[in-house]
Structures are given as C-alpha cells and as structure tokens.
Amino acid sequence: MSKTTTAAARHLANLVIAEDALTTATREEARATRAATRATARVTKARTLRTEARQTARTAERTGKGIAAATRRLATRETRLAELVDAARARKAEATTARRARRAAERRVERIARRAALAAARSVEKIAAALGDVALTPAPEADPVLPVDELPAADIVEAHAAQYAALDRQAKDLAKLAEAERTWLRQLPNGTYGRVVIMRTPGRSVLDGAAVALAYTARGEVPPRKSTRTTFKCDATAVLAAEEADASALTLTA
Numbered sequence: 001m002s003k004t005t006t007a008a009a010r011h012l013a014n015l016v017i018a019e020d021a022l023t024t025a026t027r028e029e030a031r032a033t034r035a036a037t038r039a040t041a042r043v044t045k046a047r048t049l050r051t052e053a054r055q056t057a058r059t060a061e062r063t064g065k066g067i068a069a070a071t072r073r074l075a076t077r078e079t080r081l082a083e084l085v086d087a088a089r090a091r092k093a094e095a096t097t098a099r100r101a102r103r104a105a106e107r108r109v110e111r112i113a114r115r116a117a118l119a120a121a122r123s124v125e126k127i128a129a130a131l132g133d134v135a136l137t138p139a140p141e142a143d144p145v146l147p148v149d150e151l152p153a154a155d156i157v158e159a160h161a162a163q164y165a166a167l168d169r170q171a172k173d174l175a176k177l178a179e180a181e182r183t184w185l186r187q188l189p190n191g192t193y194g195r196v197v198i199m200r201t202p203g204r205s206v207l208d209g210a211a212v213a214l215a216y217t218a219r220g221e222v223p224p225r226k227s228t229r230t231t232f233k234c235d236a237t238a239v240l241a242a243e244e245a246d247a248s249a250l251t252l253t254a
Contacts, residue, residue, distance in 0.1 A: 004123045011116035018112050022105040029098040036095040039088035046081040053077040143232065161236035162243060 053074040060070040188198050216223040 002123075004119065008116065008119035008123045011112060011119050015109065015112045015116050018105065018109045022102070022109050025098070025102040025105040029095070029102045032091070032095040032098040036088070036091040039084070039091040043081070043084045043088045046077065046084045050074070050077040050081050143230070158236070158239045161234050162239045164234055165236040165240055 053070070053076075057067075057070040057074045060067045185198065190199050192198075213223045
C-alpha cells in the first residue's frame with residue numbers, strides 16, 4: 001500500500017472516530033439542555049410560590065393573625081428558591097459546556113473530512129497517473145472484413161449495394177410514415193378503443209451528458225469520452241442512376 005493510500009485510510013479511520021465522538025457530544029448536549037430547561041422551570045415555579053408566601057406574610061402582618069407560620073413559610077420558600085437558583089445555574093453551565101464540546105466535535109469532523117477528501121483525491125490522481133494510457137473502456141467493435149483473396153467481383157458488389165440502397169430508402173420512407181401514425185396516436189389518452197388499447201409506461205432516466213460536460217468544465221477538467229463503432233456508408237448513387245437510366249430507355253423503346 002502506498003503512502004498516499006495509507007494516509008487516506010488513516011484519515012478515514014480518524015473520521016469514523018470523530019463522527020462517533022460528535023454523536024456522543026450531541027446526545028450529551030441534548031441531555032444537558034433538557035436538564036437546564038427543567039431546572040429553569042423549577043425556579044420559575046419556586047418564585048411564584050415565594051411571591052404567594054410574601055403576600056400571605058403581609059396579610060398576616062396586617063391582620064395580626066398567623067404571623068409566625070407565614071414567616072416560617074416565607075423563609076422556607078426563599079431558602080428553597082435559592083437552592084433551585086444555584087442548581088439551575090449549575091445545569092446551565094453544564095449545558096454551555098456540552099454545547100461548546102459539540103461545536104468542537106463538529107469542527108474536528110469538518111477538519112478531518114477535508115483531510116480525508118484531499119488524501120482520497122491524491123490517491124485517485126496517483127492511481128490514474130499509474131494507469132497512464134491504459135484503455136479503461138473496451139475498444140470499439142470492428143467490422144469483420146473479408147481477406148483480399150475472397151473479395152467478390154465488382155458486379156456482385158454493385159448488385160448488393162443497389163439492393164441495400166433501395167431497401168434502405170424504402171425503410172426510411174416506411175419509418176417516416178410509422179412516425180406520423182405514432183404521432184397521431186399519441187394524442188389519444190389511455191384507454192380502450194375497440195380492439196386497440198392505448199397505454200403509457202413510465203420512461204427511464206438517462207445520464208445528462210451536457211450537465212456532466214459542464215460539471216467537468218467548471219472544474220477545469222476534460223470530460224471523459226468513449227469511442228464508438230465506426231460509421232458504415234455505402235454510396236450506390238451511380239449504380240441507381242444507371243439502373244434508372246436503363247429503365248427509362250426501355251420505357252421509351254417500348
């Protein structure tokens with residue numbers, strides 16, 4: 001294993017550890033936040049009870065009845081409130097510490113993730129450089145051709161070429177007619193029309209070549225390309241022209 005690959009593997013392992021630590025810190029922060037929220041709620045309730053005790057003590061002082069009991073209740077409520085305030089401050093400090101630990105864990109994950117991504121990119125570049133000019137895709141399919149000593153006579157080639165040209169022209173004409181009929185039928189919604197059933201199936205998704213090319217260009221890279229099979233063409237124009245001329249001559253003679 002190369003140094004580059006080793007570094008990438010090490011950074012990925014550290015990233016897994018850092019992500020686990022982040023998960024733990026996030027849970028701890030949630031726990032501390034809930035505890036601080038509960039402590040704050042208890043303080044709010046204790047303050048309400050203290051206020052009620054103060055009002056009761058003032059009423060007792062005005063009426064001169066139950067002063068001792070009201071005073072003791074007020075003192076108890078104030079003591080309890082002070083304890084809850086101290087506890088709430090401690091819970092709030094713990095929540096703040098947990099929040100800082102979670103943020104530190106997030107920064108560590110981001111830092112290690114950047115290092116891992118850079119190491120992985122360098123590893124890929126090194127592998128690509130090592131491959132060099134090795135073809136990563138299969139070569140385009142080649143046409144099997146006859147050896148020189150098995151080539152047919154020219155008149156046989158002309159006959160096949162003329163037949164091919166005629167059939168090709170006929171196929172293109174029929175394809176245009178079929179496309180016109182299909183265009184007309186596509187206007188119909190799904191349903192049954194006599195013995196004809198019109199339906200549509202969901203189309204498949206294809207790779208957007210233009211978007212891929214733009215993405216590579218934006219990064220300053222050359223989009224990958226794959227060789228295709230060679231285009232076959234057979235020009236039998238001269239043969240067809242000669243046959244049409246012969247047919248016209250025979251018609252005039254007749």
